[in-house]
Amino acid sequence: MILATLQDEQRIFDYIGKDFGRCAYLYIDLKKYGFDNENVHLWYQEKRGEIQAILLQYYNGMHLYSRTGNYDPEDVAEVVREQKPAMVCGMKETIGKLQPFFPSKKNELGKVVQLNEYTGIHDEKATRATREELGEIVDLLMTDEVMGGPYTRDLLYKQFLERYDTGFGRSFIRRNEEGILFAHSGTYAELSDIAVISGGIVDPKYRCHGEYARLLGSVCGSLVEEGKTVISYYYKVAAWSHKQVGFEELGDWAKLEM
Incomplete structure (x- = not known):
């Protein structure tokens, strides 16, 4: 694969086009940080002068996108082995071609x-989290293998702080009557x-009382008020909650845990 430079920027965005919903993290990270952030690296694969796939690394996570799904997975696997990310995400059909190289x-x-x-x-009881509350959110996430598993606490906390300080993310939380934080959703x-x-x-x-659906709705309400397109990735248990808020499916998503 070819390591992208600033000169490739427009070509990369032209390749994504209006399909950003199927690679939203990659698209947003690239739009936000470009090629000037030490934590962001991007490679692309081409054949006969046309891009076949793009691979972005942000901290310890990778996002792989191929518009057609026709790419050389062996070429991608070589970069993944070199960079040693905690996970590689992408559409199911795209990650499916890569998985045999990591059986x-x-x-x-x-x-x-x-x-x-x-x-x-x-x-109505949900509140938008302050910077001082981010540590509690991270502690809750670290109790879950899926949400916290790919991270160390320090790395996850660092990312929350960075998103908060740059306006790149928001968090909504719920506390019980004793003031203990028991739920989180955010961007x-x-x-x-x-x-x-x-x-x-x-x-x-x-769980199983509609708490997440209502909290997710609070996050989405704030985003809709600002006129934003809202994309979400979820695993099995969150399907009902997303339907209650008004989400519609774009496709199957996969996360290859390295």
């Missing part, structure tokens, strides 16, 4: 969805016109 690694499947018509559902990436929902978690003691 011992777990591939977790989920959905990528887009909010098409917000239903208005929300939680892990935002621009002026698009946002990606992530970090959704509810303490097991409070």
Whole structure:
């Protein structure tokens, strides 16, 4: 694969075109940080002068996108082995071609969805988290293997702080009557016109009562008020909650845990 430079920027965005919903993290990270951030690296693969796939690394996570799914996975696998990320994400069909090169690694499947018509559902007790509350959010996420597993606490906390300080993310939380934080939903990436929902978690003691649907609705309500396109990635248990808020499916999502 070819390591991209600033000269490749427009060509990369032309390749993504209007398909950013299927690679929202990659698209937003590239729009936000470009090629000038030490934590962002991007490679692309081409054949006969045409791009076949792009691979972006942000901190310890990688995002792989191929518009047609026709790319050379061996070429991508070589970069993945060299960089040693904690995970590689992408559409199911794209990651499916890469997985045979890492047969011992777990591939977790989920959905990528887009909010098409917000239903208005929300939680009146939800609050937007302050910077001082981010540590509590991270502690809750670290109790979950899926949400916290790919990270160390320090790295996850650093990313939350960076997103908060740069306006690149927001968090909404719920506390119980004793003031203990038991649920979180927020954005892990935002621009002026698009946002990606992530970090959704509810303490097991409070699940199956619609808590997450209402909290997710509160996050989405704030984004809709700002005119943003809202994309979300989720795994099995969050399907019902997303339907209650008004999301519609774009496709199957995969996370290859390295």
